[in-house]
Amino acid sequence: MRAVRLLLFVVGAAATAYGGSLLLPQLGTAMPWLIGGPVLHDVLVAPLVGLVGLALGRLVTNRFRRAWIVAGLMASATLLLIAVPLLWRPPSAPPNPGLPDRDYPLGLAVGLAVIWAAIAVVLVVAATVDRRVADRRTDRP
Amino acid sequence: MIRRPRVPAPEDFTAPSHSPLVTARLGLWLGVAFGLCFGTGLLSHYIQHPPGWFTWPTRPVNLYRVTQGVHVLSGVAAIPLLLAKLWSVYPRLFVRPPVRQPIRLSAHALERISVLVLVCAAFFELVTGLFNVAQSYPWGFFFPTAHYAVAWLVVGAMLLHVAVKLPVARAALSTPLRRRRAVQAATPGVDDRDSSERRAFLRTSAGVAGIAVLATAGVTVPWLRRVSPLAWRSASGPQGVPINRTAAAARIAVPPDWRLEIVWPGGRDSLSLADLAALPQRTAELPIACVEGWSASAHWTGVPVVALLRRAGAPTGRPVRVTSLETDGLYAASTLPAVHARDPLTLLALRINGEQLSPDHGYPCRLIAPSRPGVLQTKWVARLEVLR
Numbered sequence: 001m002r003a004v005r006l007l008l009f010v011v012g013a014a015a016t017a018y019g020g021s022l023l024l025p026q027l028g029t030a031m032p033w034l035i036g037g038p039v040l041h042d043v044l045v046a047p048l049v050g051l052v053g054l055a056l057g058r059l060v061t062n063r064f065r066r067a068w069i070v071a072g073l074m075a076s077a078t079l080l081l082i083a084v085p086l087l088w089r090p091p092s093a094p095p096n097p098g099l100p101d102r103d104y105p106l107g108l109a110v111g112l113a114v115i116w117a118a119i120a121v122v123l124v125v126a127a128t129v130d131r132r133v134a135d136r137r138t139d140r141p
Numbered sequence: 142m143i144r145r146p147r148v149p150a151p152e153d154f155t156a157p158s159h160s161p162l163v164t165a166r167l168g169l170w171l172g173v174a175f176g177l178c179f180g181t182g183l184l185s186h187y188i189q190h191p192p193g194w195f196t197w198p199t200r201p202v203n204l205y206r207v208t209q210g211v212h213v214l215s216g217v218a219a220i221p222l223l224l225a226k227l228w229s230v231y232p233r234l235f236v237r238p239p240v241r242q243p244i245r246l247s248a249h250a251l252e253r254i255s256v257l258v259l260v261c262a263a264f265f266e267l268v269t270g271l272f273n274v275a276q277s278y279p280w281g282f283f284f285p286t287a288h289y290a291v292a293w294l295v296v297g298a299m300l301l302h303v304a305v306k307l308p309v310a311r312a313a314l315s316t317p318l319r320r321r322r323a324v325q326a327a328t329p330g331v332d333d334r335d336s337s338e339r340r341a342f343l344r345t346s347a348g349v350a351g352i353a354v355l356a357t358a359g360v361t362v363p364w365l366r367r368v369s370p371l372a373w374r375s376a377s378g379p380q381g382v383p384i385n386r387t388a389a390a391a392r393i394a395v396p397p398d399w400r401l402e403i404v405w406p407g408g409r410d411s412l413s414l415a416d417l418a419a420l421p422q423r424t425a426e427l428p429i430a431c432v433e434g435w436s437a438s439a440h441w442t443g444v445p446v447v448a449l450l451r452r453a454g455a456p457t458g459r460p461v462r463v464t465s466l467e468t469d470g471l472y473a474a475s476t477l478p479a480v481h482a483r484d485p486l487t488l489l490a491l492r493i494n495g496e497q498l499s500p501d502h503g504y505p506c507r508l509i510a511p512s513r514p515g516v517l518q519t520k521w522v523a524r525l526e527v528l529r
Contacts, residue, residue: 001307001308001311004307005304005307006304008300008301008303008304008307009300009301009304011297011300012296012297012298012299012300012301012302012303012304013297013301014297015293015294015296015297015300016255016258016293016294016297016298016301017297018293018297019262019290019291019292019293019294019295019296019297020290020294022286022289022290022293023287023290023291023294026282026283026286026287026290029280029281029282030265030280030282030287030291033265033268033269033280033282034261034262034264034265034291035261036264037260037261037263037264037265037268038257038260038261038264041224041227041260041264042231042234045224046227046228046231049228050154050231053156063334063338067338067341067345070341070345071345071348071349074221074225074345074346074349075348075349075352077224078220078221078224078349078352078353079352079353079356079371081220081271082217082220082271082353082356082357082371083371084271085271085272085274085275085277085373086275086371086373102370102372102375104370104371107370107371108370108371110370111356111370111371115352
């Protein structure tokens with residue numbers, strides 16, 4: 001294990017140094033885009049996720065239901081992120097037939113609707129099953 | 142109870158998603174996604190800037206379509222995986238540095254720096270890649286070289302990170318997520334609930350990565366074209382294939398006396414469009430597979446480059462430089478490696494899907510070769526030069 005770690009360390013350091021040397025001529029313009037990700041994430045996104053998680057923990061006490069709502073939120077956030085370049089696009093590129101040629105807001109809305117409809121179905125079915133089981137238990141003498 | 146606000150400590154985060162068992166598994170998946178991204182990206186880089194030892198096969202004709210599709214889709218899958226992984230380790234951001242122990246402090250600082258490089262580079266690659274596929278460039282650097290350089294940063298910092306974390310990760314990966322029945326029966330309660338929440342978080346992360354891929358895979362997987370709402374390209378476009386660079390954008394004006402020039406060491410020849418059309422034609426179904434991950438197949442009709450060279454008396458089996466009418470622009474010329482130049486499916490196409498090439502598709506003729514990035518399929522061809 002020691003040898004493997006040492007090897008990983010040497011190769012990793014070499015690759016990092018190589019990448020750094022390749023980036024050097026563009027480091028100035030690339031810097032905001034390098035630093036921006038972690039700063040936005042650590043200062044804005046992660047605390048927001050934590051707050052939403054805390055609020056959800058208070059509002060939805062059923063763990064099964066909460067897990068599905070969390071899944072829906074994660075999927076929605078991912079689709080929204082992927083859609084950003086398609087929805088917000090500086091008109092620098094010349095027009096290209098076949099590129100962004102769909103109704104992306106509509107597609108995104110339909111995608112989100114499908115996800116939440118599927119989750120709603122799961123939750124309703126689970127609630128019905130739960131109620132039946134509970135009813136059957138109370139029916140017994 | 143009112144507490145004074147303070148900087149949180151790692152112990153304040155009690156959710157099961159912060160367990161090392163979750164972190165290690167997400168790290169492994171993210172490593173696979175980034176590994177695929179890096180491998181296929183490196184291939185694409187070498188195809189466009191081949192070092193002497195590199196060769197790229199011409200078969201299967203869809204090979205580049207597949208590798209580049211894997212490149213962008215593994216990148217898309219990495220977006221939710223990276224966010225889940227960062228959420229899993231977020232408490233570690235608040236670990237207090239061991240200020241009074243200089244040796245441990247320097248080790249701590251080095252680890253933090255390597256992780257910072259990794260996170261910066263990982264976000265950079267995913268964000269710039271995502272904007273590039275939409276052909277949106279809201280930055281000042283040149284995308285291909287920056288994306289390539291930072292890819293090495295990601296891989297290097299990832300290997301360093303694995304080197305540091307290997308003992309922890311190995312222990313976590315060899316601990317099963319689901320407690321065995323006997324153990325569970327002995328200690329029911331909190332552990333049991335934590336274990337099920339850990340599995341739920343992992344399942345959700347994997348599921349969301351799948352949804353992200355499904356939402357975009359239509360750019361290159363034909364049967365998903367109607368399913369993916371966020372595919373940045375459709376298969377449609379003039380004559381059934383999308384266009385990346387129009388004739389107007391490339392400022393192409395085809396001269397009325399256009400002739401294809403063929404040049405080789407010790408000879409030259411030229412053909413008019415009518416001459417080309419009079420030669421035996423071959424039709425082949427080949428994809429345009431763009432570096433941006435989208436691809437679309439079409440039926441191309443034209444003269445095989447190798448037949449053209451043979452007819453002119455030029456040597457075959459050598460690299461051929463293909464030059465466009467386009468005067469400026471990065472892709473105004475490309476070099477066909479010898480393997481591609483002698484492949485009978487490498488065509489100088491005059492027609493697409495049974496129609497004459499439109500100006501945007503490269504009228505009067507364009508190069509179309511199997512298993513090659515779209516940017517190298519030179520349009521508006523003016524000259525073929527056999528290299529030594």
